[in-house]
Amino acid sequence: MEFEISAIFKRSVTIELKNSTICYTPEEYTVLIDGEEKLKTNLNVVSIDGLLPDREYSVAVEDKEGRTEKTFKTEHESFLLDVRNFGAKGDGEHDDTRFIQAAVSSCPEDGTVYFPEGTYLTGPLFLKSRMSLWIDEGAVILGDIDREKYPLLPGMIEKDDGKDEYNLSSWEGNPETSFASLITCINLENLDIFGRGTIDGNGDKGDWWKEPKLKRIAWRPKTVFLNHCRFVRLQSVTIRNSPCWTVHPYYTDDLSVYSVNIWNPSDSPNTDGMDPESCDRVLILGTRISVGDDCIAIKSGKYYMSERHHKPSDHLVIRNSFMERGHGSVTVGSEAAAGVKNVTVERCIFDGTDRGLRIKTRRGRGPKAVYDNILFRDIVMKDVHMPFTFNMFYFCDPDGHSEYVQDQNERPVDDRTPTIGTIRAENIEATGADQCMLVAYGLPENYIDNIVLRNVKVSFRPKSERKPGQTIMMDNFKEMTGKSVYARNVKRLAMDNIEIRGSDDTQTELINVIDFDSYNVVYVNNVASEF
Incomplete structure (x- = not known):
């Protein structure tokens, strides 16, 4: 083997x-x-x-x-620093923050800060370059639930002359003041976090999930925040109960994630599993994510960050991993004004999520918001309600329901118009679909360029087990159930060797699709076929 x-x-x-x-x-x-x-x-x-x-x-x-x-x-280790030797109790009751931070601050180059078995109650910890954090089996880093113990990270600090900016934190794509995260990493490189222990954000015990869209002192913290870092690796740890997004790599390059487990309750708000934002060269391998929002959401900020600090997310590989529950298995957008390109998701299992491949954007993201060369292949989807959704009317943000965002009539292409390029899905088998197989809705002024489905088999649940639902989050769009394909405002839709079993309809519904390439599209149990 x-x-x-x-x-x-x-x-x-x-x-x-x-x-x-x-x-x-x-x-x-x-x-x-x-x-x-x-x-x-x-x-x-x-x-x-x-x-x-x-x-x-x-x-x-x-x-x-x-x-x-x-x-x-194995790699070189200069010294091993046990946090208990710095005064940490590990009893889950005493505040161990200052003792752990002392160990981190004292850690020499190539050293390791070690957490033996125990529960370490702590506020945010600030790591540094060229060190390792070893969380051993049975060890839990537990976040304090008192938000007043969390330092604030200003979103943006300007120089006196106004010519430069220092970006310390982000909230949903904008530079907004947020609480420091339980594990905070800023401008560092060569960091490893490993071990079979747990990083627990303690979101289920505090008030982080109450009124989640209300800013109280500052915006909610993530559990692991990697801000402008390089060469960071995570291995084997469990990360759970996040106050907000769980792992947020932000303007971070050369990130590798191996055998990590991420878990949040299914009803926890905005607890995405992993959100690489404006990151380059990301590998997610052998990881399992089960959360209350998107399992993985690839982003690149909103309009301001794209214009002033432009950096697309590029060269991302997700392989041999499990996406369970959550709104989307792997999502692109919608806060991706700087663009997302060169993404490969392969040999993964999506189980029980609302959507499989989820593409979302909206007017206002801008001309650099280009999603292109995104490939999904060799994927098994189990009980995924909607295997493929493409939405250019996503109703996020305070103005998400405005006429400008939701107007389904053609508007001028301008400096706020986003683009969806080529998206491919190959060798996909989906069982237990509910509402639709594919919904793609492009902007009338800027059609989706190219959707290619090849070697795809989708089977629907029995009618008695289905109920209508909101397939894509936009205004004035009908709920669906048992729908095979709905595509609107698409330049090219190619479907090659497709089997759709048990849908309520027997043909695709296409509106303003310029080029429809259909080869061996078969509806099973519904009489009709297309060739």
């Missing part, structure tokens, strides 16, 4: 099998370190801990066909 070593940490390693299956192997296999069995699993991506720094190891994968083995050396 072939595999590759994806990442080597100081005390752990991540491997990924080189196969064509989605998330799982057909049969269980064994992982060995120096010939000693460490685990049996059928996951395509696994992380193995319990290693020592600066050591050479062999890692082997063994199944009934034989064994494949490789060697590696």
Whole structure:
């Protein structure tokens, strides 16, 4: 069984099998370190801990066909700093903030701050470059519920001459004053956060989820905030109960996420799992996300940030990962005024989310808000109500329901008009669809460029289990149930080798679709077929 070593940490390693299956192997296999069995699993991506720094190891994968083995050396660690030696109690009652921060501040280059088993009640922690945070199994970093203990991060600080700006925080795409996050990282590089412990934002215990759109002192904190960072890696940790977005990489490049688990209650407001915003070179591998909003939402700010600090999100890869519950499995937008391009989502399982591939934008995002070269392939969707939605009338923001945003008549193309380029979905199997297979609604003044669906099978739930719902969040758009394809204001829609089973209709509904390429589109259990 072939595999590759994806990442080597100081005390752990991540491997990924080189196969064509989605998330799982057909049969269980064994992982060995120096010939000693460490685990049996059928996951395509696994992380193995319990290693020592600066050591050479062999890692082997063994199944009934034989064994494949490789060697590696763990990374250098200068010193290990136990937070208990700095005064942290870890009893879940005493405030450990200043003791943990002392350990972080004292950590030398290539050192590791270590959390042994225990519950560490703390306010926001500010990390620094060239260090590691090791949260061991049984250790919990628990956020304080008193918002007055959270420092404020001003959204934007201007120089006296007004010629330069220093951006410290963000709220839904704008530079707004927010509370510091439980794990706050600003302008740092070469940071690792790893271990089988937990980072708990404690959002379920405080008042963070009450009146979530009301600014009280400042906007709600994230749990992990990476602001203008480089070369950051997360491995194996569980991150849960976030006050707001869970992991927010912001203007951060070279981010890698391995075997991380993100969990928030299904009814928790705006608790997106991971929101890369204006980030370049992001890898999300072997990760499981189950939250109250979008599992992954790729963003690049609103109009002001795009114009003054333009940086698109680019080169993102999401592979062998699980998206569960939530509004969207993987979403692009809508706060993406600087654009999103070159995204590949592959060999993933979407389970129980409202939408699978979710594209959303609106008038007002601007001409740099271009979504292009976005590819979904080799995806299994289970009980996803709407596998594919494309919405250019998304009614977010205070003016989201205004005539300017929601007018379905053609308006002039101007410096506020966004664009959706080419979106492709290949080798997709979706079972348990409810409201629709595909809804695509472009702007009448700027059609969606190119939607390509190839090798897609979608089956609907029985009628008795379905109910009408809001497929895309826009005004004056009808609810749907059992709908196969609705496309409006699209330059090109290509459907090749498509099977739609159990929908209420027997053909696509196309309005202002200039070029419709249809090859072997089959409706099963509904008599009609298109060729």
